[in-house]
Amino acid sequence: MTLLETCGLRLELGGKVLCDGLDLEMGSGETWVILGANGSGKTTLLHTLAGLRGPDAGQVRLDGRDIRTLSPRTTALRRGVLLQETESGLAASVLQTVLTGRHPHHPAWGWETAADHRTAAAALAAVDLDGFAGRPLTTLSGGERRRVEIAALLAQDTPICLLDEPTNHLDLRFQVKVLELMTRLAAKPGHLSVMVLHDVNLALRFCSHGLLLAGGHHRHGRLETILDTDALEWIYSCPFREAGTNGQRVFLPA
Amino acid sequence: MRRAGATPFLLALVPLSLLFAVTSGSVHLGWTAVWHALTGRAPALDATIVWRLRLPRAGAAFAVGALLSLSGALLQVLLRNPLADPYVLGVSGGAAVAALASMLLGLGSAWVGLNAFLGSLTSMAVVFGLSRLRGPWTQTRLLLTGVVVAAGWGAAINFMLAISPGSDVQGMLFWLIGDLSFANHAVWAYATLAAGLLMSLPLARSLNLYARGELAAASLGVRIGLVRTIVYVLASVMTASAVMLAGSVGFVGLIIPHLLRLLGDSDYRRLIPDSALLGGSFLVVCDTLARSALAPMQLPVGVVTALLGVPVFLALLTRARVP
Numbered sequence: 001m002t003l004l005e006t007c008g009l010r011l012e013l014g015g016k017v018l019c020d021g022l023d024l025e026m027g028s029g030e031t032w033v034i035l036g037a038n039g040s041g042k043t044t045l046l047h048t049l050a051g052l053r054g055p056d057a058g059q060v061r062l063d064g065r066d067i068r069t070l071s072p073r074t075t076a077l078r079r080g081v082l083l084q085e086t087e088s089g090l091a092a093s094v095l096q097t098v099l100t101g102r103h104p105h106h107p108a109w110g111w112e113t114a115a116d117h118r119t120a121a122a123a124l125a126a127v128d129l130d131g132f133a134g135r136p137l138t139t140l141s142g143g144e145r146r147r148v149e150i151a152a153l154l155a156q157d158t159p160i161c162l163l164d165e166p167t168n169h170l171d172l173r174f175q176v177k178v179l180e181l182m183t184r185l186a187a188k189p190g191h192l193s194v195m196v197l198h199d200v201n202l203a204l205r206f207c208s209h210g211l212l213l214a215g216g217h218h219r220h221g222r223l224e225t226i227l228d229t230d231a232l233e234w235i236y237s238c239p240f241r242e243a244g245t246n247g248q249r250v251f252l253p254a
Numbered sequence: 255m256r257r258a259g260a261t262p263f264l265l266a267l268v269p270l271s272l273l274f275a276v277t278s279g280s281v282h283l284g285w286t287a288v289w290h291a292l293t294g295r296a297p298a299l300d301a302t303i304v305w306r307l308r309l310p311r312a313g314a315a316f317a318v319g320a321l322l323s324l325s326g327a328l329l330q331v332l333l334r335n336p337l338a339d340p341y342v343l344g345v346s347g348g349a350a351v352a353a354l355a356s357m358l359l360g361l362g363s364a365w366v367g368l369n370a371f372l373g374s375l376t377s378m379a380v381v382f383g384l385s386r387l388r389g390p391w392t393q394t395r396l397l398l399t400g401v402v403v404a405a406g407w408g409a410a411i412n413f414m415l416a417i418s419p420g421s422d423v424q425g426m427l428f429w430l431i432g433d434l435s436f437a438n439h440a441v442w443a444y445a446t447l448a449a450g451l452l453m454s455l456p457l458a459r460s461l462n463l464y465a466r467g468e469l470a471a472a473s474l475g476v477r478i479g480l481v482r483t484i485v486y487v488l489a490s491v492m493t494a495s496a497v498m499l500a501g502s503v504g505f506v507g508l509i510i511p512h513l514l515r516l517l518g519d520s521d522y523r524r525l526i527p528d529s530a531l532l533g534g535s536f537l538v539v540c541d542t543l544a545r546s547a548l549a550p551m552q553l554p555v556g557v558v559t560a561l562l563g564v565p566v567f568l569a570l571l572t573r574a575r576v577p
Binding site (some may be wrong): 047050052071072073074075076077080081083086087090091092093096097100101103104106108109110111156 | 330331334336455456457458459460462463465466467469470472473474475476477515520521523
C-alpha cells in the first residue's frame with residue numbers, strides 16, 4: 001500500500017536544480033533514508049514531502065491525493081515532521097512542548113485532556129526523559145532538547161514520520177535507541193518513516209529503502225541493493241572502502 | 255487538565271485597583287463616601303468626583319494598560335523576540351508624528367487623538383506593505399522594516415520638537431511620555447479590547463505552537479500566513495487605540511507579559527487574558543500615583559510605569575530560574 005508518493009517532482013533552490021522527474025512510491029512498513037552531500041536538497045525534499053513547501057513541478061501525493069489540496073490539520077493528523085533545527089525564542093516547559101504535538105487532534109480552542117497528558121508522559125518515557133516534564137527547555141542540554149522534539153513527534157501520533165537528521169546532537173546510545181524506536185514504529189502496518197541521515201552505516205542497519213541525491217540526479221530502491229562504494233563515491237565525491245563485521249556491511253571513507 | 259493559574263488573583267486585583275483610584279486624589283474620599291456615591295446617596299460634589307472625574311479616568315487607564323500589554327504579548331510571539339513591545343514596529347511613531355503635527359497646527363485634543371489613530375494605522379500599513387513587497391515576509395524582515403520606519407518617525411518627531419514654540423513643547427513631551435489627563439471617552443478602546451480578546455483567544459493554542467517556530471507550527475497544522483496577519487493587525491489596532499487615548503505610554507506592553515511569564519504563565523491561553531487584566535490594573539495604579547503623588551503637580555503616567563515597574567520586574571527576574 002502506497003502512503004506517500006511523488007510524481008514527476010522537480011525541486012529548485014537558488015536557481016539550482018535539486019532533482020527532476022522524481023517518481024517515488026513509499027509504502028506501508030517501509031523505512032526510507034535520504035542520503036546526499038551537504039546542499040544536495042535533502043531537507044528541501046523532506047519539507048516538500050511534508051507539504052511545507054510547494055514543488056517546482058510535479059506533485060506530492062499523500063494517501064493518493066495531492067498534498068496541496070489537503071487542509072493543514074488533515075495533513076498534520078497523517079504525518080509528523082522532526083525539523084533539523086528548532087528555534088527556542090520564548091520560555092516553555094518540556095511538557096508544554098511535548099503537548100504541542102497533540103494540537104491537530106483537537107479543535108482550535110480548548111485544553112488538553114487527561115488522555116493527552118498520558119500520551120505526553122508516555123512519549124517522554126520513550127526517550128528516557130521521565131521526570132523532565134516540568135523543566136524549562138532552556139535548562140536542557142542540546143541532546144535532551146532533541147529528545148524533547150522527538151517526544152513531541154511521538155505525541156503527535158501520526159502513521160507517517162518525516163525526520164530531518166533525527167540523530168543530531170544525540171550521543172551514540174540515543175542515536176541507536178531513537179532509530180530503533182522509529183523503525184519499530186514504521187514497521188507497523190499502515191506506517192512509514194522517511195529520514196535524512198549522514199551516517200551511512202546506521203542507515204544500512206535500520207533502513208529498508210534509500211534515495212540517493214547528487215548534483216540534481218537521483219537513484220532509489222532497496223537500500224542493500226543500491227548502496228555500494230561506487231554509489232557512495234558518486235554521492236560524496238570521496239573514496240570509500242567496504243568492510244564487514246558479523247555479516248553486517250560497513251562503509252568507511254578511505 | 256487546566257490549572258487555575260493566576261487568573262482569579264488578577265481578577266480580584268481589578269476592583270482593588272479601581273477602588274484605589276477612586277479614593278485617592280486631592281479630595282480624599284473614604285470607602286464609605288465612595289460606596290454612597292456609587293449607590294447614589296452621596297452629596298453632589300462627591301458624586302461628581304467619583305462619576306465624572308475619577309472613574310472615567312481609571313476606566314480609560316485600565317483600557318489603555320490592557321490594550322498595550324495584550325498587544326505586547328502578541329507581538330513578542332509574532333516576532334519570537336522577547337524584546338518586542340507594542341511600539342517596536344513603528345505604530346506609535348506614526349501616531350506621534352500625526353499627534354504632534356496636530357498640536358503644532360493648534361487643533362483640539364479630540365483631533366489630536368483621532369489623527370494619532372490614523373497616523374498609527376498609516377504606519378502599520380506602510381510597514382506591512384514594505385515587508386511583503388517582494389515575496390512573503392519573514393519575521394526578521396518585518397522587524398527590520400518596523401524598526402527602520404520607527405527611526406524615521408523618530409527623526410520627524412525630533413524635528414517638530416525642535417521647531418515648536420516653547421509653550422507647546424511641554425504638551426508634546428507629555429504626549430510622548432504618555433499621559434491620561436485628557437482620556438475620558440474610552441468606549442472605542444473598550445470595543446477594540448473586546449474585539450482583540452475575542453479574536454486572539456481562539457488563536458491561543460496556535461500561538462503556543464508558533465513559539466516553537468513557524469515551520470514547526472505549520473507542520474502541526476497551523477495556517478501560519480493567516481495567523482500572523484490576524485495577529486499583526488490586531489496588535490497594531492489595539493496599540494493605535496491605546497495611543498489615541500493616552501499617547502505612547504512606555505514599558506507596560508514590554509514588561510507585563512514578561513512579568514506573567516516569570517510567574518509561570520507561558521501558555522497563551524492564560525497569557526492573553528492575564529496580560530489584559532494585569533496590564534489594566536497596573537496602569538490604573540500608576541495613573542493614580544501619577545496624579546496624586548506630587549499633587550497638585552501632575553506627572554505623565556509614562557514616568558510612573560517605569561519608576562514602579564523597573565524595580566518590581568528586576569526583583570522577579572533575579573529570583574527566577576527561567577530567563
